[in-house]
Amino acid sequence: MASQRRKAREEFFDRLDQLDDLSDSETQLDTSSGAKDALRPDSTRRSTRSKSVKPSLQKAASSPQVLTAPVPPVTLLPAASAPGRPTASLKRARSDAVPPSSKLKRNAKRKQETVVPAQALIFPPEMCFLFVPNRGLTSLQQSQIDEAEKHGARLAAEFSKNVTHIVVDSNWTLSQALEELPDKCHPTGITMVNWTWVVESLLYGLRDSDQHRFRVKGATGTTSLHQTSSTDKRPAPSTDHDLMVAEPKQRNVGQTTPQKNGRAASEADPELSRNETDKNAQTDDQDELDLLQKEMDKNDPAIEDLMEHDPSSKFEGNYVIEQSSNGNLEHGSFSCMNKNERNRSSSNPNQVTIRLLNQMAEIYDANTADQWRARAFKQAASALARQKELVATEEQAAKIRGIGASIAPKIEEIVTKGRLARLDEANNDPLHKTRVLFSRVYGVGGAQAAAWVAAGYTTLDDLKRYVGLTPNQRIGIEHFDDFETRIPRAEVVQHGLIVDHALKQTDQELKMYIGGSFRRGSPDSGDIDILITKEGAGMEQIQTVVMDTLIPQLKQQGFIVAELASGHWTDKETPSKWMGASVLPGQSIWRRLDILFVPWEELGAALIYWTGNDFFNRSLRLLASRKKMRLNQHGL
DNA sequence: AGGCAGTACTG
DNA sequence: CAGTAC
DNA sequence: GCCT
Numbered sequence: 001m002a003s004q005r006r007k008a009r010e011e012f013f014d015r016l017d018q019l020d021d022l023s024d025s026e027t028q029l030d031t032s033s034g035a036k037d038a039l040r041p042d043s044t045r046r047s048t049r050s051k052s053v054k055p056s057l058q059k060a061a062s063s064p065q066v067l068t069a070p071v072p073p074v075t076l077l078p079a080a081s082a083p084g085r086p087t088a089s090l091k092r093a094r095s096d097a098v099p100p101s102s103k104l105k106r107n108a109k110r111k112q113e114t115v116v117p118a119q120a121l122i123f124p125p126e127m128c129f130l131f132v133p134n135r136g137l138t139s140l141q142q143s144q145i146d147e148a149e150k151h152g153a154r155l156a157a158e159f160s161k162n163v164t165h166i167v168v169d170s171n172w173t174l175s176q177a178l179e180e181l182p183d184k185c186h187p188t189g190i191t192m193v194n195w196t197w198v199v200e201s202l203l204y205g206l207r208d209s210d211q212h213r214f215r216v217k218g219a220t221g222t223t224s225l226h227q228t229s230s231t232d233k234r235p236a237p238s239t240d241h242d243l244m245v246a247e248p249k250q251r252n253v254g255q256t257t258p259q260k261n262g263r264a265a266s267e268a269d270p271e272l273s274r275n276e277t278d279k280n281a282q283t284d285d286q287d288e289l290d291l292l293q294k295e296m297d298k299n300d301p302a303i304e305d306l307m308e309h310d311p312s313s314k315f316e317g318n319y320v321i322e323q324s325s326n327g328n329l330e331h332g333s334f335s336c337m338n339k340n341e342r343n344r345s346s347s348n349p350n351q352v353t354i355r356l357l358n359q360m361a362e363i364y365d366a367n368t369a370d371q372w373r374a375r376a377f378k379q380a381a382s383a384l385a386r387q388k389e390l391v392a393t394e395e396q397a398a399k400i401r402g403i404g405a406s407i408a409p410k411i412e413e414i415v416t417k418g419r420l421a422r423l424d425e426a427n428n429d430p431l432h433k434t435r436v437l438f439s440r441v442y443g444v445g446g447a448q449a450a451a452w453v454a455a456g457y458t459t460l461d462d463l464k465r466y467v468g469l470t471p472n473q474r475i476g477i478e479h480f481d482d483f484e485t486r487i488p489r490a491e492v493v494q495h496g497l498i499v500d501h502a503l504k505q506t507d508q509e510l511k512m513y514i515g516g517s518f519r520r521g522s523p524d525s526g527d528i529d530i531l532i533t534k535e536g537a538g539m540e541q542i543q544t545v546v547m548d549t550l551i552p553q554l555k556q557q558g559f560i561v562a563e564l565a566s567g568h569w570t571d572k573e574t575p576s577k578w579m580g581a582s583v584l585p586g587q588s589i590w591r592r593l594d595i596l597f598v599p600w601e602e603l604g605a606a607l608i609y610w611t612g613n614d615f616f617n618r619s620l621r622l623l624a625s626r627k628k629m630r631l632n633q634h635g636l
Numbered sequence: 637a638g639g640c641a642g643t644a645c646t647g
Numbered sequence: 648c649a650g651t652a653c
Numbered sequence: 654g655c656c657t
């Protein structure tokens with residue numbers, strides 16, 4: 001029995017290995033494949049969590065290390081450099097060597113590494129930074145500069161010929177920055193970047209400075225002030241595949257990624273379905289990012305090495321056998337088996353339809369009894385998001401998986417009339433609208449919203465006066481707009497840095513990962529998910545450190561402004577997460593922050609879960625359950 | 637007709 | 648436990 | 654509401 005189960009699990013992983021082949025070294029799929037070895041060893045350990053690690057778990061326990069091995073550890077966020085492209089790293093680990101091509105590059109760094117032991121050189125020695133301003137810095141900025149220095153940054157006290165990079169406070173404009181510089185200085189040929197560039201480089205390795213998000217406010221990118229990035233790329237051309245995250249999605253829009261069976265690919269982002277602002281995302285970054293990607297692929301032979309060493313090929317046989325013995329599990333039924341589909345958001349011709357369908361979903365979502373109908377609308381919308389052509393007729397629509405007899409005509413209606421009667425109907429019903437509004441409050445669902453509407457409340461202000469609010473709901477109302485505002489990627493990084501900074505003061509060995517849509521490469525996120533782990537540590541240990549030290553410290557410094565849920569100890573269970581809100585210094589907008597306590601052995605499963613997206617997770621779990629297994633955030 | 641992911645936290 | 652969130 |  002036990003061996004059967006093990007075998008079944010092996011097969012499951014073989015399928016995941018197979019996915020490596022389908023996956024495109026970006027987003028969810030490689031996360032799962034990279035994490036799978038960590039996941040593999042034990043599923044029952046939850047009950048034995050506090051016991052010592054069994055020998056069979058060694059692989060799991062060491063897996064993140066293995067993943068990290070080929071790249072120099074980044075001290076600021078040590079773990080960050082590992083699993084971003086787990087597929088790649090895993091493959092490298094399996095072939096037991098750094099690919100020759102990247103060996104060369106890394107050897108070039110060896111010298112400095114001995115000078116700065118245990119530190120990864122991020123900034124090559126020829127770079128010299130002038131920070132603007134360089135006085136009156138916040139302590140956070142100061143610590144970031146220190147960190148940069150530890151990673152090879154040379155700092156200039158004032159402007160000189162040696163300066164290669166001028167790093168400007170992200171809130172400063174170009175003209176403000178220029179005022180800080182000596183009159184005569186005309187920084188031609190000097191790269192001007194904003195603070196984010198340094199921060200992201202610290203986190204993920206040297207970033208290409210020639211990207212929009214690193215541009216100094218008010219700079220036009222092509223001025224003489226903004227040198228091209230070629231000099232940046234030379235010293236460390238391959239840093240990108242050390243990322244813990246996918247690059248922002250839009251970059252690959254131009255790439256064609258043929259589907260296995262003509263059918264559309266993965267489900268859409270939750271972001272996509274929940275928030276249409278996503279869809280207007282930076283078109284202007286696309287070309288740039290696309291070019292960057294091509295450039296990197298071209299410049300980085302390591303990528304080809306990885307392809308050659310692709311281990312998935314050896315599982316081909318298994319895959320075929322399994323398929324024939326499991327006819328039901330037709331490949332196309334599981335979105336988690338599909339390659340990530342890019343080319344959705346901005347360029348999708350079905351945008352209007354998608355938006356309206358998602359509004360339908362939101363309406364049904366506000367009604368607990370209609371959760372499945374809501375789910376169907378969301379899935380239909382995400383199916384449309386994968387279409388490359390406009391779906392205009394009922395017949396076209398009905399052919400798409402996930403769109404059936406009821407939604408298909410609605411799609412035609414939307415395309416021909418530009419509106420959906422059923423939706424207008426709901427929107428014209430004030431009670432309906434109010435219910436939807438209320439259910440958007442954090443801590444309020446369909447049941448509560450309906451009850452309040454029934455009780456005659458009509459506005460959020462009404463609710464504020466209502467005494468029966470839970471503390472969380474009150475926060476949800478007070479910060480209704482805050483929590484609905486998307487968080488730019490750069491700000492997610494800032495939150496991560498602050499947490500990491502506090503973390504390091506507590507225990508150098510604590511590691512953190514930013515998960516969620518950030519990890520999938522989204523240009524913005526709805527909330528911030530931070531996983532905290534430590535080699536060899538169990539849930540209790542992480543929980544204790546975080547709750548006793550980290551959270552209080554972050555509260556004290558005014559970063560954490562609210563606690564929404566922090567769990568409680570029971571006989572058997574250790575709290576596994578903390579949920580709350582944080583604010584960046586000098587800002588006022590509250591952000592939803594989740595901190596997850598991840599036992600070292602569960603890192604693989606946790607990364608799968610907390611990278612998502614939702615549809616991917618649900619699909620993968622469904623697949624597991626069809627195979628008589630269960631997948632959750634702790635393991636398989 | 638029955639399933640649709642699986643778990644954690646609050647009150 | 649129901650409701651809510653992830 | 655869709656799929657099996």
